[in-house]
Amino acid sequence: MNQPIKLQRALGLWSVVLFGLAYMTPMIVFGTFGALATTSGGTTPMAYLIAAGAILLTAISYGVMARVYPVAGSAYTYARRSLNGHVGFLVGWAVLLDYFFLPMVIWLIGGAYLSSAFPDVPAFVWILAFILLTTAVNLVGVVFASRVNLILMAVQLLVLIAFVALAARYVIAAQGPGGLLSVEPFFKADVPFSASIAGAAIAAYSFLGFDAVSTLTEETRDPARTMPKAILITAVAGGAIFVLSSYVTQLAHPGAVFQSVDSAATEIAAKIGGDAFVAIFLATLIVAQFTSGLAAQASVGRLLFAMGRDDVLPKAIFARLHPRWRTPVINLVMVGVVGLLALFMDITTSTSFINFGAFLAFTAVNLSVIALYLRGETQVRASGVLVGLIIPAVAAVCDLYLLGNLDWNAKILGLAWLVIGAVYLVYLTGGLRKAPPEMDFAE
Template sequence: MDVKENSGQLRRQLKLIHVIAIGIAYMSPFAVFDTFGIASDASGGYVPASYLVVFTAILFTALSYGKLVKMFPISGSVYTYTRKIMNPYIGVLVGWVTFIAYLALPMINALLANIYLSSGFPNIPEAVWVIGLIAVITIFNIFGVKITASINILLVIFQFLVGTIFIYLNIRTINSDGAHQFITLQSLFPANMEMSPLLAGAALLALSFIGFDAITTLSEETINPRKNIPKAILIVATIGGVFFFTVTYFMQSLFPDVSVFQDIEGASPEIAYIIGGNFFLSLFISGALVSVFASGLAAQLSASRLLFAMGRDKVIPKSFFGYVSPKQNTPILNIILVGILALSALFLDLETATSLINFGAFTAFSFVNLCVIISFLKTKQPRTAVNIISNIIAPCLGLIFIIYLWINLDLFSIIIGLIWTGLGIIYLAFTTNLFKSPPPEIKFEELDM
């Protein structure tokens, strides 16, 4: 599909491998190391089991995304699905709330980069690292989605290479010291296991799987999206689940009790030093920085596409948000804007930014499952057992798990999310003459699918 200047359309140029790389980068595989200490404490030492639980639960939501992207293979993700299936007003509001999660992740990556680099270079002002990372990420995204995707392939490979070395060193240490043994299947799920800590660990680790949903924002730039996007969603979720379980299985085998660490929130660098010394610790920190950079690239990419979809629909000013650079074939103004907004990391902390992600992500996951159920009830699909399981029971199970996450959401996240939602309602009321006129809408059939 060739793009005409300012046509408001993007070029299909991403292959399956590109989409997978972006999804994995967004999911940030190194998050498994950052969360191990606190997850082990919250789950009572059952981190691998918690990952199995959350992977099984989140897989239902991943399947719901796969169904919807086959129906609407364009950039808007949950905004598009909710708008077309449920209600235009709800769609706009869900898009508004979801955007806050896409925006918060670049902030988190900038904050993490600042933490890592400031510890190594304490004499350099912290603002340099935040501004520098966001500037570099913005420049790469401006150059084009395929360049960003190709860079992410290399960065993801490096992360998995470091992760593989980490696993090898864990195994070597367990085999050599004689004081530890590998977790058995029986001890992975013991008969006397308490479900409350297990579910608490699963709730904490659910956000590790954010990434497969960001893939849907690339539907309009992906070759054969109805086939490749659903496939990529399942591949990314599965790779994440296998990697997270494998890493934590060996970490938990070596350190069943995280109280031995000076700082459980920084347990993974301590483990890296114990199993590999200073050299591997340096390599490990390099992997963490690469993970932050790759995730930041993918997060800004996804956020700019969501804004583009809403801009093209004239929900927000089309002349700005719906603009596509004729040379780079990217929504260049959105990319720059997301970069500027991400600079708010200079004034926020990790807790605040994480709260924004939680509320936005849970909103997106909830409405995706609802859209599958409502779409099935609205259509005349045969009410066979397979269809009912696929379109009613599976998304209901996904929704039940997300409701559990909502229940466990901290009050600060809810307050911040409700304030942002309230601003969205005010904006929507203003632009639709107090809901008397429907939001503008693009005809999807006019796009080259």
Template structure:
């Protein structure tokens, strides 16, 4: 198999293909699963919050696109910051993005558990969570990969359910109060009609976009990648944002209010209202399938990142660099991710989502700053100041504003994680006197043999991007 490492992939994909990939990666039903949380955080302005989140993501998407032209690598914010600002800043951005990796599986499993608990309340939520974690962990331990054909079936099922959800919602609204209800401003301005709650909702809503930059993983298979990958990044953010805003608007008309009861399962409640028991059952099946597939992918990605960091010596190699001799999987890292996922029993969906968004907003902000830093380093090239200074500056300001509007617990945990990373970097660099280690790179490289990995010998590392952007499935 080692002889295949440098084989080039056939460049067959165009813009349309990579946009569809990016939308599927984000998960088409995630806005429905997160609606109640966003509605409560925004005091009834779910559509307004989604609009602000979309604007923030679009500015950052433009910066990602700009950097992808200059550094057509993994599309990692960590890579962009390291190359334009410096290795130590890059390490800290990678460390913050690691927080995403640590908590993404937890949130995915929690969303699925919340919806199953709402449908079957006689079974405790903790039991549903344990089932999600146990089954997903078992699958990842033995290294079973979900077939692409099965993934396409699940994604197609989700798209059909989303289309039906839209049609039934629109029909229900018109039948209930006429077409005039479609110009009701409350889903955008909320109950309080204040920017603060809307911004707080937007800080939570940004979660549904995580992974929008995943199209960068298709660079080797995309025709004219230097042009089409940046276009794909922006289009995924734009099209995804439009879908999310429209769905949030319709759902807020059907289930208005600033404090919904059982917000975690509001999507199922609306599905029951617009389509009855049969449609509600299909919706629940599609959502659980999405969360199950996403959980497999997210846990595998998290374990693989931790493995690479262990093999690089950033984390203790004996634990994080261990590979199961029987299954050739990073079994200890997989189990660790599962144990962390069980912590969802003690967390709300809004709080755990905010943990992820803390790392994401730090990464997004620094990608915008990286564009400005690139301009400073390459002033002689007479780059467009509007594209390299004004737009990324606006993006950084919006991202920082949303970061500040995360809940206090998320900021406390995120800030503590950031401080821990700074201390760890000081240790690794002997008081910042040495070069920062690289958190690095290719998630598609195959595992070493157990004998190689567990021998403790120094190896050339297989690198993993610290951005939550692989494998090719949704991570919500």
């Protein structure tokens, strides 16, 4: 009798952490620097520090849930099993918002930086080039992307370190070594704290990879012990990278005035390192955006396929594979078409839009911990009242508060997405009279 095929548990702690950091794309701190500096009034590192605090609290809740439910599925699975099947569906729908529109944001950032480097070429040309090239590669397979992931990660970190070092040298040359010690990037007399919080709502976009590691649960050795550690380490390491690099960058360019908000880091790179460094920086950023977009589009294409396979979405459309390439062609093309929205959006609104779904998912995970604690679940109770009740409650409030500080256009678009999901849920469950179909992430 044939044994069912299962995912291989081959990943250790640091393999999972590297996946999370690679998913985050460390250089995104520069890709969104202009939008963050403008929104926060030049207090970008404070925005990152606030976001990191909220994310770290939520990461503790993710660790608790990964210990209780050591299976793939992340926030969707946690909410479905801890709260309610219908709530779980809506959480999954909110997570789908992240996956579905993330490639669009990646292509928008890459297009903005290429447009600043080649101003004679219209921005829409670069965005279309990203979409067409990425979609074409994904249609025929994306195996090579996984092979270069670690190499690209190393290159990103080297360029990021070079950027920070050059920015520090620039500050020392202008103000002396003491210039590196300043509270200005965190607090400014003429900038209200609410501006830093608004920036934090955008900064959370950079942390999206920390919860993605939970999708590797069924491929990780001893996940009940490894996954909570990996989630926390990824969140802390990401926060440290973002706060430190944005701090030094903000010192090199105080304030929030740029020739182009969407490509501000190129302007700063020219100031601290000259044209040669701009070329290196831009090339690395574009390659990082391309590879990140490649992985993001492939991920959502396969997520939509899984949802179609499990009858969460119409099977006839979403559960089809190309007979030769064995890829979900319709899904990948659909994501490419959605990416065209980048032609009409800016980085601030688009990243905020993505964060709407993320904050809802984060809140649901925190509420899942609280629900299990109140129901007396053994492992959660063993964590104590601090981890099982107080921290998730504070984290949920922080997540909802940051959600409330998102760009208004993003909140409207996010609510519209949620309403569509609720209407579809009512249709799918015959007026909520039956449980929604469940996705099987182990396949």
